[in-house]
Each structure stands twice: as C-alpha cells, then as structure tokens.
Amino acid sequence: MNLINAELFKLRTTAIWWIMGIVLLPLYAASVLANWAQFANTSPDDAAGTDQAEQVRAALEPINVATSLYTSGQFFGILIVLLLSAIIVTSEFFHLTATTTFLVTPKRESVILAKFGAAAIVGVFVWLLTTVLNMIVVPPIMSQLDLSTQLGEGAVWRAIGLNLLAFVLWAVLGVGLGVLIRNQLAATLILGIVYVIGTSVVGLIFYLLTQYVAHWFENLQVLVPTTASALMISGTELPGNPPRWVGAAVLIGYAIVAGVVGTLITKRRDIS
C-alpha cells in the first residue's frame, strides 16, 4: 500500500496529471458531440448492403444508443490512461529516478505491482470522471433524440461497468508497454499514434483481408485491443460481431502478457 501511495504521490507532484486533464476535456467533449451527431443523423436506410443495414438498425435501438452515449469518452479516456500508465514507468528512466526507486524497494516486482495498482487507480479515476460527466450531459441528449434516459436498463449499467473494466485493463497494458518501450518520448509517440491511427489502419487491413482473402478474417478483428474494448461495452449483441465476453477475454489476455513480460524484464534489467 505504501508503494501504491508513493506512485500516486509521484504522479500528482508533477505537472503531468493536469496536462493530461487539459488534453482530455476537449477530446471528451468532441466525443460526446460526435456520438450525438451520429445518432441524430443516421437512419438504417442510408446503409448499403442488407447486412450493414441490419447492424445499423441494431445500433439505433434505444438501448444501444444509450450504451454508446453513456460510455462516451472511452476512446480518448483510455488513450489518456494508456499514456499516463506508460509514463508512470518511463519517467523513472527519463528522470533517472529508477535508481532511487529501486534503492528504496530492491524487490522490483513490488515496484511494478505498485505501478500496476497506481495505473489502475488512475484508470478508475478517469472512468469516474467521464462517467459522471456522461450522467450529466447524456440525459438531455437522449430526450433531444426522443428517447427515454434508459437508466432503468440493466444493459446500460452493465456497459458502464464493463467500461470500467476496459479502463483498468488498458491501464495495466500501459504499464507493461511502458516497461517494454523504456524511452519516454518513443513510448508516448508510439502508443499514441498506434492507438489512434493503428486502429483504423488495422481495421482497413482486416477489411481488405475479409473482402479479398477469406471471410473468416473478420472474426479475428476482435484481436485488435481497441476493437476488443469497444466490443466489450456494446449494449446488446450486435449482429455479425463476436460475443462481448470475447472482447473482455482478449483485453485481459493482453494485460496479463504485458504485465508478466514487463515484470520479468524489470527484474532482470541492470539499472545504470
């Protein structure tokens, strides 16, 4: 507990937390507006194929609109959590504080575990922030879309809960990746770019593979971490998508691998 406390203390005694906060808020606002605009302007008739039309129709069911809106900010919130988690590790090397940290706690696995814990708490915090904001701004949007708030629906709360799981898992993933990419600048750039652009690029690759190579590639798309976390929070099963638990399993898998590999590397590495 002392160590997690120390990690959180490290985070809040530098400027990074409020810089990330300032970055997050406009991105969050943009996400809400984009979601709103999408649901306000889409109708099933726009869609091309019947398959797609069916997906769009399902997505426009009130319950699915609600789960999307009440988890607004997931994409960028998780981006911020991912970067902060990685920085929790990389800043130790960037500012040469790793020496001090490991002198105080020579059991390095304890340090990494504390970093996982601290990152998870950051994840919970950002989730709480976006969720509270969603609770405030989404009901008026729902009524503008001529829908009820849907807050009585179990599926909405389940989505919000699974959203929390996504934040925590990405936090763990971030710490693991921070260990792997020790250079702070490289870590933030690579993670940021891969997260934001990589999702679309990989999506495109999967689209091409599905179209021109074999249809079953589509089912592998859930292996992309961002797709997995988006899938996890969908309100009901969307046609043509794997079940939600697959998304959770994929993310947990990545988090465990990153965590174990990160801890092993940190234990072996010379600190100089």
Added chain:
Amino acid sequence: MGAPASDDIVVDHLTKQYKKLRAVDDLSFSVRSGRVTGFLGPNGAGKTTTLRMLLGLVTPTAGNATFGGQKYTDLHDPIRQVGAVLEASSAHRGRSGRNHLRMICRAAGLPDSRADETLELVGLTPAAKRKFKGYSLGMKQRLGIAAAMLGNPKVLILDEPANGLDPEGIRWMRDLLKALAAEGRTVLVSSHLLGEMQLLADDVVIVAAGKLIRQGPVDEVLGSMGAAQVRVRTPQAAELTTALAAIDAKVSPQSDGSLLVSGAEAAAVGHAAFTASVELHELVSERGDLEQVFLQLTAGMAGIR
C-alpha cells in the same frame, strides 16, 4: 562463511562482464565498520559499477557483495540500514526537493517529517519548495545526501560526491561526512580526487581497470610506497653521491639541480654529508602523498578500455 563482525561491507570476487568489457574483474575488498573508506580509481576503473552491484541495481556476472553478511536486496527495510548517493541528477525536474524526499518517505513508510529534518541537515530548507530543475549542482548533491539520510542508516555509500562542487561545497561535504562518521557510521565514498581522500578517509581501496590494486589504512598505503625520499641541494653533487652510495642510498639527479635520495632518512643523509665534509644548501624530507602513490600504483592502467 560469515563475515567478521567488524566488517560492514564485504565484496567477494565480484565480476561484471559487459559484452566486450570486463568492467569489474574478480574484485574483493572489505570496508570496516565505523570508518571512512575511500574507494579510489581513475575514471572508468569500475567504481560505479561496483557500487551499483553492491546496491543490487546491477547484477554481477560472478561473486557477491554483502552488508553484514546479507545482500542489499535481502535487507529488511534497506534505506533504514544503508543510505546511498549515486548520481546528482536523479530527481524529476518538475518536482520540488521536498516532494522528492517525501516520495521516498512514502515508499519506505517513513513519516513526512523526515524530509524536513534531512533538508535541515544538509542546509536546503530555504530551497525545499523549489523545483529540482532550479537547483545548482551543489544543491543537487545536498539533496542526494538528504535522501540517503532519510532512514538514518548506519552505512553510507557515496559515488563521487565531490563532483562538480566548488571548494566551499567540497569542504562542507568533507565536514558533514566526518561528522556522520564520528557518530559511528560506516562511510564508503568513491572518488578520483585524491587530495580530498587524504583529508577525509581512514582507509583506502584502490582499483584500476576493474582490479584491486591496494587496500588498507591511508598511512599504511602511503608508507608502503613513494615515502622516505629526501631532497638535497649541494654544490658538490659528485662527492655527496659517493658518500651516499656508502650507506646504500639511491641518488637521482633532478632537472632543477637538486638530488632526490631514496633509501635513507633525512638525518642519515645529513650525517653522511657532514662526515664527507659536503656543503648542503637544502635538506628536505619529502613525504609521498596519495596522489603520487596513486599515480604510481595505477600507472598504465588508467587508459580508455
């Protein structure tokens, strides 16, 4: 096994092999309890690597290093037993000095008040809330010492603490380390500044090219080498050389016209001159200093490896 009770630190056949470089080569020495030990060597001799292995930061290729028989990584609550100052620039630039210390307190379960106490000890209280990036090199060294003293440890390890300090800072550092040692602490301090060590250390461990060259009390190491030289000046160099040869002293003429005599005390040289009726203009006993000894001992081993 079992280290003698009077040794706080035992380095036992420690070796670190990097890809092509053997940074530390089968190094063994011990540091006695309650004394200041100077860890000396030219740049690149493997001092820092040795200290980092001692502190569990770098894994040795072979051998081990222990505190009272225990590895650093096995010590219970290490910062209450061993304090270390390794590099002056090891704090987050955007964090205040006081928060840097508090962060350590929290991880180690020490009260926050220790941060203020050690800041006071090193005279940094006025700069406590200033960010680390605004600190001068001397202030950074002070902060490092404050961090090492948080757990009030019995053993202190410092890597080149005088680096980059001005003369006043060096003097302050020396006085502080002497005071801390006088309280019964064991101090191991690495340096390539020899004059400084002569003023500070009780014992020295001299390394070069990753190997142990010599260890022991400063006086003993000085006495074993380069000591007992006598400088004389005389208008009758030839006669004096003959007279000194009779008492088995070696004479080497110097470029400034003086003679450097080894193998005889100043009194014996004076007596030989008197009995041979040689006129003397100067007769000085020259004690070797640590720097001379050091340069002799590490001659040819200080190059870039």
